[in-house]
Amino acid sequence: MTGILDPEIWQTANDARERRYAEATTELERLEMELLLLAIFRHHGFDFRSYAQASLHRRVRKHMETTRVPTISRLTELILHEPAALQRLLHDLSVNVTAMFRDPTFFAEFRKTVVPLLRTYPTVRIWHAGCSTGEEVYAMAILLEEEGLYERCRIYATDMDSTVLDHARQGIFPLSRMKEYTANYFLGGGTRSLSDYYTAKYDGALFAPRLSKNVLFTQHNLAMDRGFSEFNVILCRNVLIYFDRGLKDQTLRLFSDSLTKLGVLCLGRKESLRFSDLEHEFSALSERERIYRRNK
Amino acid sequence: MSGRYGLVVMGTSTGGLHALTRLLAALPARYSLPIVIVQHRSKDSDERLPALLQVASRLPLREAEDKEPLRSPGVYLGPPDYHLLVEPESLALSTEEVVTYSRPSIDVLFESASYAFGSAVIAVLLTGANQDGTRGLSQIKARGGYVIVQDPASAESDFMPRHAVKHVAVDRVLPLEKIAAELVARASETRPG
Numbered sequence: 505m506t507g508i509l510d511p512e513i514w515q516t517a518n519d520a521r522e523r524r525y526a527e528a529t530t531e532l533e534r535l536e537m538e539l540l541l542l543a544i545f546r547h548h549g550f551d552f553r554s555y556a557q558a559s560l561h562r563r564v565r566k567h568m569e570t571t572r573v574p575t576i577s578r579l580t581e582l583i584l585h586e587p588a589a590l591q592r593l594l595h596d597l598s599v600n601v602t603a604m605f606r607d608p609t610f611f612a613e614f615r616k617t618v619v620p621l622l623r624t625y626p627t628v629r630i631w632h633a634g635c636s637t638g639e640e641v642y643a644m645a646i647l648l649e650e651e652g653l654y655e656r657c658r659i660y661a662t663d664m665d666s667t668v669l670d671h672a673r674q675g676i677f678p679l680s681r682m683k684e685y686t687a688n689y690f691l692g693g694g695t696r697s698l699s700d701y702y703t704a705k706y707d708g709a710l711f712a713p714r715l716s717k718n719v720l721f722t723q724h725n726l727a728m729d730r731g732f733s734e735f736n737v738i739l740c741r742n743v744l745i746y747f748d749r750g751l752k753d754q755t756l757r758l759f760s761d762s763l764t765k766l767g768v769l770c771l772g773r774k775e776s777l778r779f780s781d782l783e784h785e786f787s788a789l790s791e792r793e794r795i796y797r798r799n800k
Numbered sequence: 801m802s803g804r805y806g807l808v809v810m811g812t813s814t815g816g817l818h819a820l821t822r823l824l825a826a827l828p829a830r831y832s833l834p835i836v837i838v839q840h841r842s843k844d845s846d847e848r849l850p851a852l853l854q855v856a857s858r859l860p861l862r863e864a865e866d867k868e869p870l871r872s873p874g875v876y877l878g879p880p881d882y883h884l885l886v887e888p889e890s891l892a893l894s895t896e897e898v899v900t901y902s903r904p905s906i907d908v909l910f911e912s913a914s915y916a917f918g919s920a921v922i923a924v925l926l927t928g929a930n931q932d933g934t935r936g937l938s939q940i941k942a943r944g945g946y947v948i949v950q951d952p953a954s955a956e957s958d959f960m961p962r963h964a965v966k967h968v969a970v971d972r973v974l975p976l977e978k979i980a981a982e983l984v985a986r987a988s989e990t991r992p993g
Contacts, residue, residue, distance in 0.1 A: 523919045526944030530918040558885035558912040559894040565911075601895050742895045745866045745882075749890075752867065772866075774879050774893050779867045 536576035537561060543580045548590060551727060552597065554751035560597065567596040598665050599746055602636045604643040604677070604685040606741070607773045611647060611692030613793040618768055619651045622736065628657045631735045631762065633726060634743035635661040638672025642701075643689075644739065645715040650695050654718065660732065662724035669721045675711040677702075682709055726755050731762035738763060741794075742772035749779070756782045760798060769796045804989040805946065806920040807870070807886065808833050809913045811906030811936070813840040813928030815956025817849070819976055820926070821856040824875065826980030829858035833922070833987050834870040836878075836886060836913070838904045840928070843881035850877050866893045878904035885912035900932040910936020919944030922986050924979060926950045928960030937968045948972045948982060 541553045552560060564576065571592065573579045583590040605611050622628050632641050641661045648654040663669055677685075686698045702709040726743070738759050744752045759769055760782060769786060771794040777783045786796040812819055816839040827835075841849060847863070853875075854861045861875040864884055868876070868891045878884035882893040884904050892912075899905035906925070910933065913921045923940045925933045927950060937947050947970045952958035954975040965973055974982055 523944040526942065527919050530915070530943050533915075556885075556887065556892045558887050558892050558916060559883075559896065561915055562885070562894075562908065562912065563896075599894070599896055601897055745893045745895070749867055772895075774864070774882055775866050778865065779869070779890075 533576065536580070537564065540564070540576050540580045540583075543584055544590075544593075547584055548594070550594070550725075554727060554748050556746055556748050559599075559746060563597050563599075564593075567593055570596075595665075595667075598668075600636045600665070600668055602639045603681070603688070604639045605688035605692045605694075606640070607793075608688045608691030608693075610741075610770070610773065610793045610795075611643070611688075613790050613795060614770070615647065615651065615693045617789050617795060618737065618770075619647075619653065621768065622653055625736060626656065628653065628737070629735045630657055630659045630737045630739070631732065632659065632661040633724070633738060633740040633759070635663050635669075635672060635721070636665075637668045637677075638675065638721070639677060639685075640739070640741065641672065641719060641721075642675060642677075642711050642715055643685075643692075645719065646689075646694070646698075646701055647692070649715070657718055659719040660735075661719055661721045664723065664725040664727075666723050669723060673716070673721050675713070675716055676705075676708040677711070679704055679707050679709050726758065727751055731758040733762055734764050735762050735767055736764055737768045737770070739770045741770060742775070744775050745772065753781050756780055760785055763798045765798065765800055767798045769798065770794065771796070802991050803832070803987065804920065804991045805833060805922050805986055807913060807917050808835045808922045808924065808983060808987075809886070809909055810835065810837045810924040810926065811839075811909060811928075811933045812837075812926035813902075813906075813930060813932065813957070813960055815927035816840070817852065818956060819950065820853055822976055823924075823926070823979055824853060824857035824859065824861070826977070827857070827859060827983065829873065831859055831873050831984070831987065833983075834872045835859070835875045836864070836870075836884065836891065836909065837875065838878040838884055838906045838909045840902050840904070840906075840930075840932070841878075841880050843903070845880040853877065864891045864893065867891070878909065880904075883908040885909065886916045887912075888916045900930060902930070902932050906933035907936040911939045914940040914943045914945055917945070921945035922948065922983065924948045924950075924983070925961055925964050926976070927955035927957045929957040930960060931963045933960055934964045934967050937964050937970065941968055941970075946971050946986060948974060948979060950979065951975045 545551045689698045702711045789795040850863045859873045859875050863879045864876040885892045949961045949970045952962040
C-alpha cells in the first residue's frame with residue numbers, strides 16, 4: 505500500500521521540508537553578509553565586496569567565534585556603534601600569514617632568470633605589493649645582496665595595514681621559524697648562511713639594518729589607491745587570491761601600468777594570468793614559477 | 801529540469817591515495833558533477849600525486865588554480881600548502897593558517913562548499929587519521945547537503961570516518977567499492993518541486 509502513511513513518503517516529505525528550511529537559512533546568511541559588507545563600506549570606506557567571498561566569509565565566521573558574536577547581523581550592529589569593534593573586525597579580515605623564501609624554487613628561478621636582466625640596468629626599482637610583515641622583502645633583499653645588486657635597488661614595500669608595516673620596519677621575526685627559513689634559503693639558492701643576516705635576541709631574530717636601508721615601507725591599498733610608475737619588478741605573491749576576479753583584473757591592470765617596458769611581474773605559485781583579461785599583455789619567463797614579463 | 805546536486809567534495813588523509821585511486825577509477829568518464837578533492841599532503845608534495853590519480857581516473861583531473869572555473873566532467877585536487885575553497889562558479893585558494901594541523905584542510909573545503917552551494921553539495925569523507933572533515937560535514941548537513949562516509953571497517957585508517965560517523969547524522973555509510981555507484985545515483989537525482 506502506498507499513501508500518506510507510507511513511512512518512505514513521510515521521510516521524503518520531511519527531507520524536503522528540512523531542505524527548504526536549510527536553504528532559506530543559507531540565503532539569509534548570504535543576505536547578512538551582503539549587509540555587513542555594505543555597512544563596512546558605507547561607514548568606513550573600505551570595500552570588501554570585491555574580495556573573494558569564500559575565504560572572507562570564513563574569516564568573518566572565525567572572528568564571530570573568537571569575539572562570541574552569535575549572528576552576522578549582530579556583528580553589523582556592533583561595528584556601526586563601536587569603533588573598537590570595527591577595528592577588531594578589520595584586523596581579523598586582513599590576511600597576514602607570510603614566510604621567508606616561501607616556495608624556494610621561485611627564488612632559485614628568480615636568481616637564474618630575473619637577476620641577469622636586472623644586471624643590465626644601472627638602477628632597479630622594485631615594488632613588493634601586499635608585503636604584510638615583511639618576511640619576503642627581507643628574503644629578496646638577501647638574494648639581491650648576494651647577487652651584488654642590492655646597492656642599485658630601490659624597493660617599495662607596501663601594505664594596506666599600517667600596523668604590519670611597523671612590524672616590517674623592525675625586521676624582527678620569530679626565532680622559532682629560522683630553522684624552516686634556513687632550509688628554504690638553501691633550496692632557494694642561498695650562498696652563505698641565513699644566520700649571517702640576523703642576530704638572535706630572546707625569541708626574535710633581528711635582521712641586519714643594511715637589508716632595509718634601500719627599502720621604503722609605505723601604506724598603499726591595492727583596491728583603492730593609484731599605482732606608482734616605472735618599476736622594473738613587481739612582486740605580489742598570494743595577495744590576488746583574496747580578491748574576486750574583477751578586483752584581480754583591476755590590480756593586474758594597475759601593475760601593468762606601473763611596470764616599465766619589459767618589466768617583470770611575479771605572482772604566487774598557484775596564481776596566474778589565465779582566467780584574467782590581461783593574459784595577452786604578458787609573456788611567461790617561467791610559467792612554473794609564475795614569473796611574467798610585460799610585452800611592451 | 802535541473803539536477804538536485806551541483807558539486808561533489810571529497811576529503812581524505814592517511815590511505816587516501818589508494819582509496820581515491822579506486823573510487824575515481826569506478827566513476828564514468830562523463831560524470832556530470834565537478835569533483836573537488838582535498839587529500840592531506842605535505843607542503844613539499846609534488847606533481848606525482850595528481851599524475852598518479854590521473855592515471856586511475858577517466859575524468860580529467862588537475863591541481864586547482866586560483867579562480868579556476870568549475871567544470872564537469874572535471875576533478876580538481878587541492879595544491880600543497882594552500883587551502884582550497886569553493887565559490888559558486890569557481891575555485892579559490894588561501895594561504896591562511898593551518899586548520900586541524902592541515903593545509904589544505906578538509907573542513908575549509910567542506911565549509912566553503914556548503915556556503916557556496918547550500919543544499920546542492922554531496923560530500924564524501926574517506927580514510928584518514930585525524931578529525932579534519934567532521935566539522936565541515938556537520939555544516940553541510942545543517943545546510944541540507946548530502947553526506948557519505950566511508951565505512952570505517954573498510955578504511956585503511958578508520959579514525960577520520962569513525963569520528964565523523966560519531967558526530968554527524970550522515971546519510972550513508974558505505975564500503976569504498978559502493979561509493980561510486982551512490983555518487984552516480986545522486987547525480988541523476990532531479991530537483992523536486
